[in-house]
Each structure stands twice: as C-alpha cells, then as structure tokens.
Amino acid sequence: MSIDVVLCEKSKHFNDFLHVPFQLHKYNENWVPPLHHTIKRILDKKNPFYKEAEINHWVAYHGNKAVGRISAIINKLHHKIHDEKIAFWGFFECKNSNEVASALFKHAERWVVEQGMQGMRGPMNPSINYECGLQISAFDTKPYIMMPQNPEYYINLVEQEGYKKVKDLQAWTxxxxxxxxxxxxxxxxxxxxxxxxxxxxxxxxxxxxxxxxxxxxxxxxxxxxxxxxxxxxxxxxxxxxxxxxxxxxxxxxxxxxxxxxxxxxxxxxxxxxxxxxxxxxxxxxxxxxxxxxxxxxxxxxxxxxxxxxxxxxxxxxxxxxxxxxxxxxxxxxxxxxxxxxxxxxxxxxxxxxxxxxxxxxxxxxxxxxxxxxxxxxxx
CATH class of the missing domain: 3.40.630.30 (Gcn5-related N-acetyltransferase (GNAT))
Structure with missing residues (x-):
C-alpha cells in the first residue's frame, strides 16, 4: 500500500483531518461524533493553551482517501513544571493498518526530535487537562461527555510502534x-x-x-x-x-x-x-x-x-x-x-x-x- 503523509498546512488538509474519524467510525453504533465546532475551537491558535504550546497535524492518504491522522504537541509549560524533554501525541485516528499508523507516528516523532525532544507520550488531545488516554477496555459501552473513545485495534497500532504503558486512568460508574x-x-x-x-x-x-x-x-x-x-x-x-x-x-x-x-x-x-x-x-x-x-x-x-x-x-x-x-x-x-x-x-x-x-x-x-x-x- 502506498501511503502519503501530509502536514496540515492547507484548509483542505485540515478539513480532511477533521473528517477522518467520521470515515472510520460512522457505522459504529456506540461512536459519539465530535462536533466540528468543538474540535476547531480546541485546535484554534486563539485557544490560550497555545501561548505555551506548539502543535502540528498530519493526515495519511491512500490515493485520494484520508485514512489516518495524528497531532504532535510540544508543551513548554509541561517542560517548566516537570523538567523533562517529553512531547505529546494526540487526535490519533487510523484505519486498521500498522503501515498507516507507523507512517503517522514516524512523521510526528521526527518533528518532535528536531525540536530537541527525547520522548513522546499520549494520547493527549492536546494535554492532560483535555480528553486523554487510549481506551483499552469496555468497548461495548458509549463514552460519557468529554471522554475519549477508540476501537480496540488501536491498542495494537500504538504498541506495535514501541509505545509502553506509563499510567492508567480509570472510569468508575x-x-x-x-x-x-x-x-x-x-x-x-x-x-x-x-x-x-x-x-x-x-x-x-x-x-x-x-x-x-x-x-x-x-x-x-x-x-x-x-x-x-x-x-x-x-x-x-x-x-x-x-x-x-x-x-x-x-x-x-x-x-x-x-x-x-x-x-x-x-x-x-x-x-x-x-x-x-x-x-x-x-x-x-x-x-x-x-x-x-x-x-x-x-x-x-x-x-x-x-x-x-x-x-x-x-x-x-x-x-x-x-x-x-x-x-x-x-x-x-x-x-x-x-x-x-x-x-x-x-x-x-x-x-x-x-x-x-x-x-x-x-x-x-x-x-x-x-x-x-x-x-x-x-x-
């Protein structure tokens, strides 16, 4: 499969970035669609979060079809508080393909390394004060308001790229x-x-x-x-x-x-x-x-x-x-x-x-x- 990963610099690419989850999950009855307005507002550079952070977005294409996306975040406030050169990844969506996932992570990792980072942690959308974490259980349930969701195969996509558990977050009911x-x-x-x-x-x-x-x-x-x-x-x-x-x-x-x-x-x-x-x-x-x-x-x-x-x-x-x-x-x-x-x-x-x-x-x-x-x- 020929995969092209494109940095979101044009409105077309950002529009494709927004629509990737709709292409992937529209037939999942438990999936709660994110509102475009909400995601745009979080990612808008007017969000005060970006006074202390930088973010880049990429979309993976197979031919003309968008099949995955990822963001990489460099949070300067986190560096000041925790004194560690860690970047973050988030807004990850991907078809069930290790090839596509690998291409996305490689682009994100390359950029953060170029910025002097020594590791990458996630998912954070875009920080721990927003939606964060990869769902690893209870896939037959719907998410509550402002909680993330993903299909079970994402676990394999992430772990195949060498990512290891650093912390689990629990939901209680x-x-x-x-x-x-x-x-x-x-x-x-x-x-x-x-x-x-x-x-x-x-x-x-x-x-x-x-x-x-x-x-x-x-x-x-x-x-x-x-x-x-x-x-x-x-x-x-x-x-x-x-x-x-x-x-x-x-x-x-x-x-x-x-x-x-x-x-x-x-x-x-x-x-x-x-x-x-x-x-x-x-x-x-x-x-x-x-x-x-x-x-x-x-x-x-x-x-x-x-x-x-x-x-x-x-x-x-x-x-x-x-x-x-x-x-x-x-x-x-x-x-x-x-x-x-x-x-x-x-x-x-x-x-x-x-x-x-x-x-x-x-x-x-x-x-x-x-x-x-x-x-x-x-x-």
Missing amino acids: VGMDEIAFDPKKIQIIKKICEKYRITIRTINMKDFKNEIKLIVKIYNDAWAKNWGYLPLDVEEFYYLASELKSSILPNLIFIAEVEGEPCGFSVGLPDLNQLLIHARNGKLFPFNFLKLLWQFKVKKTINQGRVPLLGVLQKYQHLPIGGLLYYEYFRKIDQLDYQQGELSWILEDNHAMQAGLELINATHYKTYRIYEKSLVNIS
Missing part, C-alpha cells in the same frame, strides 16, 4: 439504584461539617468569571502533586467553559467552604453525549439542532451525568470534603431522575479516591491508558 450511603458515615460527615463549619453551595452563574477563577485556584492547589499535573490557566479554562455555559446545570456544580473560605469544588455535567450521538455528521445546524431538541425535550434522553473535576485544597484534604461533594452531587442527580453517573477519570494509584468510591458501591468499569516511547535513538 454507579447506578442510582445501586448507590449506597452508609447512614452512620453520613452522620459522621455531617458532624465534622458542623465542627469545622463546612458548607456547600452551588455555583453562582451571575458571577461566572469569578467562580471560574475560584475553581481554577482550588484545582491548581489540589492537583499540584498528582502525576502529570499541568496548571490550569484561568483564561484557557474560561475559553473552554464558556462554550459549555449554556448546557451547565448550576445545581450540579458545588463549592465547599470552611468558615466561608472556599476550599473545594466539584463539577458535574449532564451527559450531552446522549444527545450528540444523534448528530452523525458532527454539525448542530441546521437539522441536527431540531433533532437534538426533540430528543431532549420530548424523549428526555439525558438520564445520566459525569463528574469530570473535583478538588480540595491540600490543607483541607484530611477532612471528608470530597465525600461530601460526591454526596451532594448524587443527591441532586437523584432529584433529576438520572439513572447513573460516571466519575472519571481517576489515577490508577489514587487509592484513597478508589476506596471512597467503593464505599458508595461505585465500580471501576473502564480503563484508559497513557503510553510513552523514548526517542533518544531516533534520528
């Missing part, structure tokens, strides 16, 4: 008919809350920008010691959150306070993927918007949610604030008649979080893997 809150533990939590004057409030949408600043401040303290941590930038987070603002349910986003001082937060989202799975061409307008509105208003399609973010200031992590935030979240989604929720992602070695999830009968049901490859001997 619990049904509302299965969830268990031990009354004794709830009473203990409530007593601790009274003792330390811990209160929980919902986000103030009328003060959205300042609430975003508050969440980012807590996140950057809470996650600072986690593997792969990359600080959230207020401007970048607001750039991304503003697109979700219209679909946010304020009563699913909580701020915890100790004696009036904000100390923790959790972000819960309705699973919009239950709607987006019906937008098979990746566009909302003109017809898909009406279809999705009908699904939402008439069929009441959304009956599950996801908690993508939760954080507690380090100085308060000895208190059960995280458990209290989860308790409030599940109490609220029960009122919304949601049937289940996903808590993701959780680092494989975050045993404290896993123990807490087990206490409410949540189960680890899906795994995403981060891979890495040394490029020291690549020329």
Whole structure:
C-alpha cells in the first residue's frame, strides 16, 4: 500500500483531518461524533493553551482517501513544571493498518526530535487537562461527555510502534439504584461539617468569571502533586467553559467552604453525549439542532451525568470534603431522575479516591491508558 503523509498546512488538509474519524467510525453504533465546532475551537491558535504550546497535524492518504491522522504537541509549560524533554501525541485516528499508523507516528516523532525532544507520550488531545488516554477496555459501552473513545485495534497500532504503558486512568460508574450511603458515615460527615463549619453551595452563574477563577485556584492547589499535573490557566479554562455555559446545570456544580473560605469544588455535567450521538455528521445546524431538541425535550434522553473535576485544597484534604461533594452531587442527580453517573477519570494509584468510591458501591468499569516511547535513538 502506498501511503502519503501530509502536514496540515492547507484548509483542505485540515478539513480532511477533521473528517477522518467520521470515515472510520460512522457505522459504529456506540461512536459519539465530535462536533466540528468543538474540535476547531480546541485546535484554534486563539485557544490560550497555545501561548505555551506548539502543535502540528498530519493526515495519511491512500490515493485520494484520508485514512489516518495524528497531532504532535510540544508543551513548554509541561517542560517548566516537570523538567523533562517529553512531547505529546494526540487526535490519533487510523484505519486498521500498522503501515498507516507507523507512517503517522514516524512523521510526528521526527518533528518532535528536531525540536530537541527525547520522548513522546499520549494520547493527549492536546494535554492532560483535555480528553486523554487510549481506551483499552469496555468497548461495548458509549463514552460519557468529554471522554475519549477508540476501537480496540488501536491498542495494537500504538504498541506495535514501541509505545509502553506509563499510567492508567480509570472510569468508575454507579447506578442510582445501586448507590449506597452508609447512614452512620453520613452522620459522621455531617458532624465534622458542623465542627469545622463546612458548607456547600452551588455555583453562582451571575458571577461566572469569578467562580471560574475560584475553581481554577482550588484545582491548581489540589492537583499540584498528582502525576502529570499541568496548571490550569484561568483564561484557557474560561475559553473552554464558556462554550459549555449554556448546557451547565448550576445545581450540579458545588463549592465547599470552611468558615466561608472556599476550599473545594466539584463539577458535574449532564451527559450531552446522549444527545450528540444523534448528530452523525458532527454539525448542530441546521437539522441536527431540531433533532437534538426533540430528543431532549420530548424523549428526555439525558438520564445520566459525569463528574469530570473535583478538588480540595491540600490543607483541607484530611477532612471528608470530597465525600461530601460526591454526596451532594448524587443527591441532586437523584432529584433529576438520572439513572447513573460516571466519575472519571481517576489515577490508577489514587487509592484513597478508589476506596471512597467503593464505599458508595461505585465500580471501576473502564480503563484508559497513557503510553510513552523514548526517542533518544531516533534520528
């Protein structure tokens, strides 16, 4: 097979880059099409992420047909924080062909080596603060909002190129008919809350920008010691959150306070993927918007949610604030008649979080893997 890999420098190539997953996965009933607008917004150089990062995209062609794509990212902020010459790969899509995958990775690897990098890690789309990880289990399930998905054969394509596991990310789920809150533990939590004057409030949408600043401040303290941590930038987070603002349910986003001082937060989202799975061409307008509105208003399609973010200031992590935030979240989604929720992602070695999830009968049901490859001997 003759494969040509082209750097995306023209609008035609970028358009092909966007459409590769639609060609590959359109017959997969579990596949949730990404919205073109969302991907363009993430990749747009106006995204504040690119103040500290560079990205290149490639498309693989067999004849005139696009059969694969990949991006390579050099994140200068990661280098400053972690002092390692690691680049990242992401937005990988490929037909079931080792030849095509190899051609794509070789182009990405060559570019990052030319920039002085000594290894490449991924998938990151485009960083750990966005969708990341290669799905390695539960291929018969649909992804929740803002979680990646891929066919099982991608595992072979990536590992055949010499990429090894560096970290696993877990998705946990619990049904509302299965969830268990031990009354004794709830009473203990409530007593601790009274003792330390811990209160929980919902986000103030009328003060959205300042609430975003508050969440980012807590996140950057809470996650600072986690593997792969990359600080959230207020401007970048607001750039991304503003697109979700219209679909946010304020009563699913909580701020915890100790004696009036904000100390923790959790972000819960309705699973919009239950709607987006019906937008098979990746566009909302003109017809898909009406279809999705009908699904939402008439069929009441959304009956599950996801908690993508939760954080507690380090100085308060000895208190059960995280458990209290989860308790409030599940109490609220029960009122919304949601049937289940996903808590993701959780680092494989975050045993404290896993123990807490087990206490409410949540189960680890899906795994995403981060891979890495040394490029020291690549020329």
